[in-house]
Structures are given as C-alpha cells and as structure tokens.
Amino acid sequence: xxxxxxxxxxxxxxxxxxxxxxxxxxxxxxxxxxxxxxxxxxxxxxxxxxxxxxxxxxxxxxxxxxxxxxxxxxxxxxxxxxxxxxxxxxxxxxxxxxxxxxxxxxxxxxxxxxxxxxxxxxxxxxxxxxxxxxxxxxxxxxxxxxxxxxxxxxxxxxxxxxxxxxxxxxxxxxxxxxxxxxxxxxxxxxxxxxxxxxxxxxxxxxxxxxxxxxxxxxx
Amino acid sequence: xxxxxxxxxxxxxxxxxxxxxxxxxxxxxxxxxxxxxxxxxxxxxxxxxxxxxxxxxxxxxxxxxxxxxxxxxxxxxxxxxxxxxxxxxxxxxxxxxxxxxxxxxxxxxxxxxxxxxxxxxxxxxxxxxxxxxxxxxxxxxxxxxxxxxxxxxxxxxxxxxxxxxxxxxxxxxxxxxxxxxxxxxxxxxxxxxxxxxxxxxxxxxxxxxxxxxxxxxxx
DNA sequence: CCTATCCGATAGTAGAACTATCTGATACTG
DNA sequence: CAGTATCAGATAGTTCTACTATCGGATAGG
Numbered sequence: 001x002x003x004x005x006x007x008x009x010x011x012x013x014x015x016x017x018x019x020x021x022x023x024x025x026x027x028x029x030x031x032x033x034x035x036x037x038x039x040x041x042x043x044x045x046x047x048x049x050x051x052x053x054x055x056x057x058x059x060x061x062x063x064x065x066x067x068x069x070x071x072x073x074x075x076x077x078x079x080x081x082x083x084x085x086x087x088x089x090x091x092x093x094x095x096x097x098x099x100x101x102x103x104x105x106x107x108x109x110x111x112x113x114x115x116x117x118x119x120x121x122x123x124x125x126x127x128x129x130x131x132x133x134x135x136x137x138x139x140x141x142x143x144x145x146x147x148x149x150x151x152x153x154x155x156x157x158x159x160x161x162x163x164x165x166x167x168x169x170x171x172x173x174x175x176x177x178x179x180x181x182x183x184x185x186x187x188x189x190x191x192x193x194x195x196x197x198x199x200x201x202x203x204x205x206x207x208x209x210x211x212x213x214x215x216x217x218x219x
Numbered sequence: 220x221x222x223x224x225x226x227x228x229x230x231x232x233x234x235x236x237x238x239x240x241x242x243x244x245x246x247x248x249x250x251x252x253x254x255x256x257x258x259x260x261x262x263x264x265x266x267x268x269x270x271x272x273x274x275x276x277x278x279x280x281x282x283x284x285x286x287x288x289x290x291x292x293x294x295x296x297x298x299x300x301x302x303x304x305x306x307x308x309x310x311x312x313x314x315x316x317x318x319x320x321x322x323x324x325x326x327x328x329x330x331x332x333x334x335x336x337x338x339x340x341x342x343x344x345x346x347x348x349x350x351x352x353x354x355x356x357x358x359x360x361x362x363x364x365x366x367x368x369x370x371x372x373x374x375x376x377x378x379x380x381x382x383x384x385x386x387x388x389x390x391x392x393x394x395x396x397x398x399x400x401x402x403x404x405x406x407x408x409x410x411x412x413x414x415x416x417x418x419x420x421x422x423x424x425x426x427x428x429x430x431x432x433x434x435x436x437x438x
Numbered sequence: 439c440c441t442a443t444c445c446g447a448t449a450g451t452a453g454a455a456c457t458a459t460c461t462g463a464t465a466c467t468g
Numbered sequence: 469c470a471g472t473a474t475c476a477g478a479t480a481g482t483t484c485t486a487c488t489a490t491c492g493g494a495t496a497g498g
Binding site for chain 2: 123131133134143152155162172186187192
C-alpha cells in the first residue's frame with residue numbers, strides 16, 4: 001500500500017513548493033513564523049521534507065484561506081495540535097483562535113442576561129468567548145434599532161445546538177488523540193465557514209419558496 | 220416624544236465624534252471613502268451633522284467591528300441600502316460582501332456534487348456564493364484527510380435551513396423598504412457572527428453533557 | 439479682535455502577509 | 469573535477485489596509 005512510501009518520501013524545498021502549490025518564499029516565511037517545523041538536516045545548508053510537511057502546509061492554508069485565520073492564530077492552533085495537551089485545552093485554544101477577544105466591559109449586562117436566557121439549561125462557563133460574542137451581537141442589534149430580535153436569536157440558538165451536536169459526534173468517531181485534535185481544530189475553524197456558506201444557499205432557497213416567483217417577482 | 224428632536228438635532232464634527240465614540244480623523248476617513256454622506260453645508264468650511272449620520276456611523280462600525288467586513292465591503296453594503304434597488308439585489312450584495320469571491324475553477328466537481336446532494340429540493344442558483352463556499356470547505360476537509368464528513372455536512376445543512384427560515388421570517392416582519400433593506404444587511408452580516416458565538420457556547424454545553432465530568436475528566 | 443475650532447486635502451504610520459535579494463555552501467553534469 | 473544550478477537561511481523590501489496626523493485657510497464666539 002501507498003503507506004509504505006510515506007516514511008521514505010523526501011524532497012527538497014523546490015519540490016515541497018511545487019507539490020503544495022505554495023511559493024518557496026512563503027514556505028520559508030511559515031518556517032520563520034514557527035507554523036512549519038524545519039526540514040530534516042543533511043548538511044549545513046541542506047534539508048529534506050516529507051509528507052508530514054506537505055500535510056502541515058495544507059492544514060495551514062486551510063486555516064488561513066478557508067477559515068480566515070491570521071497567521072498568528074494559525075500558529076496557536078498548530079501548536080495546540082502538536083502539544084500533548086488534553087483535548088479540552090486544544091478545543092479551547094481553537095475556539096479562542098477563531099474569535100478575536102472581546103472585552104467583557106464592552107457588553108451590557110442586559111445583553112448577557114438575554115443570551116443566558118437563551119442558553120437556559122446549557123452548561124456554559126461565564127468566560128466562554130462565544131457567550132460574549134453573542135451578547136455583543138445583541139447589543140449591536142438593539143443599538144441599530146432592530147429591537148425585538150429575541151425570536152431570531154432563539155432560533156439561531158437552536159441551529160447552533162444542532163451544529164454543536166454534529167461537531168461532537170464527529171469528534172466521538174475518532175479514536176487517536178492526534179486525529180481528535182485535528183478534527184477539533186479543523187471542525188471549529190471550518191465549521192463557521194461551512195455554515196455561513198450553507199446559510200446563504202438556504203436563504204436563497206427559503207426566499208424563493210416564500211416569495212414564490214411569478215417571473216419578475218421582487219423578493 | 221423624543222422623536223420631535225430628531226429632525227432638528229444638528230452638531231458639528233467634534234460632537235458627532237464624541238457622541239459616536241469614533242475619532243474625528245476616522246469619521247473624515249469614512250466620508251472620503253463614501254461610507255458616510257457629507258454634512259449639511261452652512262458655509263464654505265462649515266457643516267452640520269445629525270442623527271442620520273450618527274446612525275450611519277453605528278451601522279458602519281457594526282459591519283466592520285462585529286461583522287468583520289472590510290471598509291470596501293461595508294461601502295458596497297451601505298450603498299446597497301441607500302440605492303432604491305429591489306430588495307432581492309440588496310440581499311445579493313450583502314451576501315457577496317460577507318464572503319470573498321471564490322474562483323469556481325478551484326473547487327472540484329465532486330465537491331459540488333456532494334453539496335448539491337445536500338441541497339436536494341432547494342432552489343439555489345448555480346452561482347450562489349454560499350454553494351461554492353460550502354464546496355470549498357468540502358474539498359479542504361477531504362484534502363486534509365477527514366474523509367467521511369457527509370454526515371457532518373448534512374446536519375450543518377439542516378441547521379443552516381433553520382437559521383435561514385428565521386432570517387426570512389424576521390424580514391417578513393418589517394414593512395418599509397428601508398427597514399427591510401437594513402435588516403437584510405444586518406442580518407446577513409451579523410448572522411454569521413451570532414451563529415459562531417452561539418455554536419461555541421453550545422459546543423461547551425454538549426461536550427460537558429457528553430463527557431459528563433467527574434472532576435478532572437478529559438473532555 | 440483674537441483665539442479656538444472648523445473643513446477638506448495631503449501626507450504619514452503601523453501592522454499583516456508575504457516576496458525578493460544576497461551569501462555562501464552543496465549537488466549534479468558533462 | 470570544473471562549472472553551473474540549486475539549496476538554506478538571513479535580511480530587507482513590497483503591497484495593502486485602516487487609520488492618524490498635520491497643514492492651510494476660513495469661520496465662530498466671547
């Protein structure tokens with residue numbers, strides 16, 4: 001099986017670049033930024049790279065391009081995968097990496113109360129970054145003049161619960177720690193992107209159903 | 220009622236700045252970038268601003284800070300609100316503004332097939348940006364080695380449908396075009412942020428349920 | 439009248455994410 | 469084994485974005 005090749009595959013920078021489609025200069029940049037481990041040295045100015053490097057580059061690009069992470073956030077995430085931390089901590093790091101931190105002072109207690117009501121029965125710690133993010137959206141919404149968004153929020157909470165259950169089930173399906181860590185990270189980061197894409201498609205679907213179109217309808 | 224004040228309120232730049240909490244230089248920058256209309260001129264180098272400007276600044280900051288839009292994307296969005304375009308077009312502009320464009324060449328037909336299967340029965344046009352975005356996540360996922368994500372995707376599609384129905388119901392609740400246009404934009408942009416926050420909270424909840432915690436459990 | 443403030447234009451800044459060049463050293467080629 | 473191509477690593481430069489600061493002349497208010 002092809003697996004046999006995996007340990008012996010070894011290329012120099014130029015081939016790693018052509019296989020990954022990422023320019024040499026960019027790969028070197030990722031190495032400097034500690035996103036990518038160094039190659040295996042064979043001399044003072046020679047090194048070899050293998051499938052592990054290629055996989056890592058693909059992960060980095062997925063986090064940055066598809067997930068929209070900054071290079072700094074991507075570094076935190078790959079470091080969390082590499083560390084032998086308990087999965088719980090890896091999860092938390094992934095969560096923090098996708099949402100820039102929110103100063104708790106800047107959200108009103110009213111918004112927090114509303115969000116907490118939404119999450120009645122949920123086991124969520126007070127400093128969960130998502131809780132603050134949701135409360136900030138609440139403040140923003142009411143500040144813009146959309147007052148009675150309670151129903152909208154409640155239904156989003158139901159959708160979020162569905163997604164979170166899917167996430168955890170997917171996690172349960174893996175056995176090794178490395179596989180779990182990777183799916184935690186990839187699922188956390190790409191889940192947002194996936195949902196926003198599917199939601200846009202669903203919006204078009206629902207609005208076309210709702211405002212059923214005799215040609216030239218106006219939504 | 221306080222409404223009586225709204226038409227007569229008029230301030231100069233410094234007060235607009237202090238009321239909004241946005242620095243004068245930044246407000247001028249938004250004016251240059253056509254995010255914010257000019258003030259009402261009272262002389263060659265004097266102008267007055269009112270509640271409309273304050274509301275607009277709040278909208279801009281919500282789009283940029285909470286929704287994570289670039290200044291260029293925020294400009295497209297406010298221009299769409301101001302234009303008297305049909306709501307359908309405003310919706311499309313808002314959708315495009317939140318997701319950077321994806322080159323259709325870069326997603327595999329296999330991914331598109333899988334995504335279309337997920338959306339069987341949905342009325343979605345081929346160039347819906349969300350459809351492409353979801354397909355790209357599919358490619359990324361399989362490329363990273365998480366092969367059997369079909370179940371995860373399917374459940375996200377169900378969640379997305381729930382959210383989209385909530386979106387459209389909220390839209391139905393408004394009557395004036397201006398109110399509809401604003402909720403379309405704000406809902407499209409902030410909906411992603413809201414969902415990702417709630418999902419993170421829900422993840423903590425579900426994982427704490429699932430790996431029910433005798434102290435020092437490991438997720 | 440005189441100082442503070444205003445408007446608009448122009449220029450400058452800081453950070454992020456690359457990208458290009460340079461310096462020796464190594465590796466393949468004929 | 470000479471000569472050219474390539475390599476690794478260090479350093480410096482570029483482009484873009486989102487502001488931020490300064491300037492010049494005009495107005496406002498005590």
